Amino acid sequence: MKEEHSLWTKEFVILALSNFMLFVAFQMLIPTLPVYITDKGGDQLAVGLVVSLFTVSALLVRPFTGKALDSMGRRPVLLSGLGIFLLAVCGYYWMASVALVLALRFVHGIGWGIVTTTYGTIVSDIIPAARRGEGMGYFGMFTNLAMAVGPLIGLSVSQAWGYGWLFGVSGGLTALAMILSRLVEIKAPIAATHPGSAVSGGLFEKKALFPALLALLTGVMYGGIVSFITLFGKEVGIENVGLYFLFNALSLMLIRPLSGKLFDRKGPFWVLMPGGVITGIAVLVLSYSTTEVGLIAAAILFGVGAGAVQPSLQAWTIQRVDPSRRGAATGTFFSAFDLGIGGGAMILGAIAKYTGFALMYRYSMLVMVLYLVIYLVYAVRQSKKATAPKAVSS
Template identity: 90%
Template sequence: MKEGNALWTKEFIILAMSNFMLFVAFQMLIPTLPVFITDKGGDQLAVALVVSLFTVSALLVRPFTGKALDSMGRRPVLLSGLAIFLFSVFGYYWMASVALVLALRFVHGIGWGIVTTTYGTIVSDIIPAERRGEGMGYFGMFTNLAMAVGPLIGLSVSQSFGYGWLFGISGGLTGVAMILTRMVEIKAPIGMTQPFAAAGGGLFEKKALFPALLALLTGVMYGGVVSFITLFGQEVGIENVGLYFLFNAISLMLVRPLAGKLFDKKGPFWVLMPGGVLTGIAVVVLSYSTTELGLIAAAILFGIGAGSVQPSLQAWTIQRVDPSRRGAATGTFFSAFDLGIGGGAMILGAIAKQTGFAMMYRYSLFAMILYLIIYLFYVVRQSKKASTPKAVSS
């Protein structure tokens, strides 16, 4: 599949492009589905359910996806997830009521949970071990590019041509992603031919739990930022909140490959600690921002911090587990991150009702402080273990 430590192989490039197409298809619907719901007569609760139902179903399916990846193989799981995703996107247009749209949204989340877990697992198989941080960084860069252009394309298409074209183009991009995956030679690690029920290991991978915990804490902060940034802008009088997403996406794309290389050369500490500190500073800066300049500064800092931490945690997760358990490890990681985003949005939303959004962001800093304390404690403990001389058996 790859020769030596080459990163930019045919498989890596095609897989990155396939993932990019899928994420554009997904991001096209982020700003447009809420409007689609309201046009069908949905209220604010229905709009909230568009997000929560999708997140819940993706969260529920990820552990089973990881188990299936390690027992049934990568390709059949990926194609089944893409098929569910494609069916859901095309199906939205034909749903006659808000209730049916929400039901399909739950199914859509199942497809999303399957494909994102599978892409993360397959790319970890393809990337050379000694360049895993760098490879994850570049792979994530394509995702960030999709996050930058997808919403703009979705809004433009829906406003200019209507929802039929919106769902048609989104489904078409998903179809292109499926075609591209057929061009990739997918080889999974040995030991994955057993039936699902007979395969070794559980739904969650124990060795992935610690980085998954850190991912959960970063997800809490991330969920607060992305869920309430527009309302925060209204609260403090910043009109063009879209600048946050633009500069955040740019800084994410620029920092991911650099952070990945640092991870490969120096190890996780030199990325996870400074990245966590920068993420915390970014939220504080955001909470005090009352101008577009402050918003941009917070976006850049958050992009650098989160762009360093998230792919490094994912690469570290893969490093810690046996190759035959990469699927379960990836499922564990993304489940924790999803739980952090969903739980963080709920908890911080409740806090915001009492304190306002600016103070809510300051409270969210505690999640990152806890992240830094837990990780620093882990590093110190591992250092003491390494320095303790082992007893020599006679």
């Protein structure tokens, strides 16, 4: 294979490992920080704010991060984000009140928004264009592995040694991610095809808006699942809902490289359409599940569908934009996905209040129908443009 098409370069492997360490550090706190809040006297509202404050701050900072990546360079933005993330993780233990923990959570979200946008941009620089879908799939596989092991590590550490060790281990992994990132040869932002576009361009990249819209819709589905799966389990009598996350993560890990290769060879349509259909079916299966077998089947289907769609949308976003606007495009993409998760949790939660969670999931399938209709109309219009005869000049 030609060197310029090599995927598993030293930079790619180190960056993937650095991202893996960061995601483990983050996932360790997902099941443990709410307990930490309640141990300090926080109520259910405070626990809810742990998620919402983090999401809001990450959402707000992403567009500015994308702009900074294109105008200032990758490394200083990455290191500043990792530094903020590290200080927040280590600072949780020293916060004397729930209010201070929540304030620090907002700062933590800023660091998270910066680093995840930056990692996504840097890896898009490193991956060869001809293997972008496959590369994004493998890079996402490391993230899914972290999602599978991170919560387990966090719970084990906090239960065995306490919160001091929990935040210490999470901070240590973040520091390790920072050290690994320094070993990556990060290239300066690629010169713009149109000079001045990186500086004069806005916070959001217009060419990334359509994939970002589709990402927003998939985020609504994901937000509904992660926010209410435990309550759904109680509603229908499934005790071990943790099996959903385990099998979902395993399914994501297996499908992402395969869907990435299909994206590179056949184009986005052959991944985004079937992936959307499978995602919709997965939510429908989940809504009718009353046993662990049904839950596992829904988890596997959702992993296949979402695992095909999300990295392919991200790769497609990068393909559509000028190299000098990759930072802004990545920020636009992740901002839309975050907005979908947060908005989906609020809207679907309001629906579930009146319908119950099973029926709410069936209604949420309409979001995926909308996704399919929008993308199908777009694909048909693009096909007509490609086959339309060109005007003959006289």
